[in-house]
Amino acid sequence: MADRKIQSKKRYVLAFLIGTFIFINVFFLTYSISYFEYQRISSEQQQLSYDIFKDELYYSLFDKNNCSLSSLSKISEDLRFQGSIIDELEKKLGKNNQGVLFRKKFYSLIELEHFEFIGKMNDKCKFNISTILFFYSNEDKDIKNSESVGRLLDSVYTRNNDLVIYSFDINLDDELIIGLKKEYLIIEPFTIIINKKIKVVDPKNIEEIEKYLS
C-alpha cells in the first residue's frame, strides 16, 4: 500500500504565498499603468489647453482676418481621445478619485473653450463647422445607453467632416456644467445639442442626428 499522507504541507503554504503574490501584483501592475497613463494624460491635457488658448488668443489679438483652421482635426481627435481615456481612468481609479475628477473638470473646461472658439470662427469666417454637445451619464443604470449614443456619435463623426463633438458628464459637480445644463435645458442624460440649437434626446439612429448637420 502506498503512503497516502500529504507530501508536503510547506509546499501548499508556498504555493498559496506565490499564487497570492502574483495575483495581487497583477492588480498592482494594472493600477500602476493606469496611474502612469493618468500622469501622461495630465501633461497632454496641459499641452492641449495651451494649444487651444494660444490659437484663440492669437486669432483675437493679431490675426482677426486669418480664417485658417489647420489644427482643427488634430485638436478634435485629441479631445475625443482624452475624453475616452479619462472615462476609462474613472472606471479604473474610481469615480471619487480627486485627481481624475479634476482632470474631468479641466477637460470639460478645455472643451468649452474650444467650443466657444469654433463658434467665433463660424460667425466671423462663415465656416460650416458643426458642433455637437453630448451629455452622458456614468451612473450604473445609464452606462449602457450612454455608450450606445456615444458609439452612434463616433459613427456620425467618422462620416462627417467639419464636425466636432464635445461630451460632458451630466452628473459632474462643476459650475460650468451646471450652467451649460441650464443654458440648454438639459434634464436627462443621452441628450445631444446640435449646432447650439437642436436638442435630440436619446437618439437611436444616425439619421436623427445627421439631418440637422449643416
Place this chain on the structure above:
Amino acid sequence: MELINYVIYASIYIGLVATTFYILSYFSGNKKEKSLYKDNELPKVSVIIPVYNEEKSIEGTLNSILTTNYSKEKFEIIVINDGSTDRTLEIAKKFESKGVKIFSKKNGGKGSALNLGIKSAKGEIIFSMDADTFVTPDSVKDMVRYFKNKKVMSVSPAMMLYKPKNILEKIQSIEYLLGLFLRKTFASLNAIYVTPGAFSAYRKSFFDRYGGYDEKNITEDLELALRIQSHDYIIENVPEAPAYTVAPNRFIHLLKQRRRWYYGLMKNLWEYRKVIGPRYGDLGMFVIPVAIVSIFFAVFVTAYMFFKTIFNIRDELVFLSNINFDFKSVLHTNFYFIERLIFLFVTNPIVIFLSLFIILSFFYLFYASKKTGKISGLIINIPLFFIFFAILFGFWWIVSIVYIMFNRKISWK
C-alpha cells in the same frame, strides 16, 4: 463589480495557486529516485487489443505493437474480436503467423472483451490497447520498468494524437500535449485518477485480487484508475513513452466521446467519493477538489459568455442597423484608437492573467516536446487551441451535466 467578475477572479486565483503547487510538485517529484526494472529483470507482458469493427486501423496497430523491442519470449499479443461485423477478424487472422493470439466472442462491450483477454493472458503485466493506437518500439519497455515498485499497479504513457489533420484534431492535439506535464505532476503526487483506455499498463495481480473491468461502466478505464487509488496503490506515468491515438475528427463524434468521458467522470467520482478528503493525501485534498472547482468555473463562465455573446451580437446588429450598415465608419481606425485599445488591454487584469497562462502553456508544450521529440504544426495548432478550446470544453461539460441532471443514458459507442 459584476458577479461574473468575482467568479472569473476566483477561478484565476485558484488556477494560480494550483499551477504554482503543481510546478513545485513536479520539481520535487523529479528529484526522487525511482526503482526501475533493468532489461534482464523485465516481467512477462500481455497486450490485449479489444476490437469491434476496426478494419481500417487494426493492421496499423498490430504492426506498430509488433515492432516493440521487448523480449519476444516475454511478450504476447491478444486480440479479442468483440463481435465485429466487418473485415476486422479476417485482417487480424493474418497476424496469427506472427504469434498474435485471436479470440472471438459475442459483442458485449470493451470491458467484457478486456476481461476475456485478462483471463487468457499469461503476462504479469497487462496492457490494454485500442485498435486505433500506435506506439514506438521503446514505449512498452519504458513503461514496464516502473512496475519494479510492487505498489505500482498501473503505468500510463504520454498520450498523444496520431497525425492531427483538421481543426478539431489540431485543437485536441494541443490539449493532449498540455496534459503531459500535468499527468507527470499528478504522478509525482500519486494523484492520477484517469488511465488512458487507449494504452495503459496494469499489474495482473490487481485484477486477480480486486476483479477485472467493470463491464457496465461507460468509462471503465477511469473506474479502474479510481479503484486502484481507492485501494492505496500507485499509478505512474512515463512521459518518455509516447502512444498515439486517433481522435474524433467530426464535431458530433467528439461531442459523443467527451459526453461519455465527462458523464463517466461524474458518475465514477460520485461512486468513489470516499477518495475526496484528507485520507487520500494530495489526491483527495487538492487534485480532485481543484478539478471539480475548475469544471464548475469553466461551465459557469462558458454559459455566461455564451449568453453574453448572443446578446452582444443582437446589440451589434441593432447598432449596425442604426448606422445603416455603414461598416466603413465602424472599421475606421487611427493611432488614437490603437493607443486606446492597448491601454484597455494592459490595464485589464484578466488580460494580464490570460497572458500569464498562455506563457505557461508554452512551457508545458516545451516540456512535451522535450520528452516526446519534435512536435510539428504548433504555429497553427496553438492559436486554434486558445481560440476554441475553452468554448468547447465548457460546452461539452454543460451537455454532460444536462445528461446527468435528466438521468439520460449514455452508451459506449
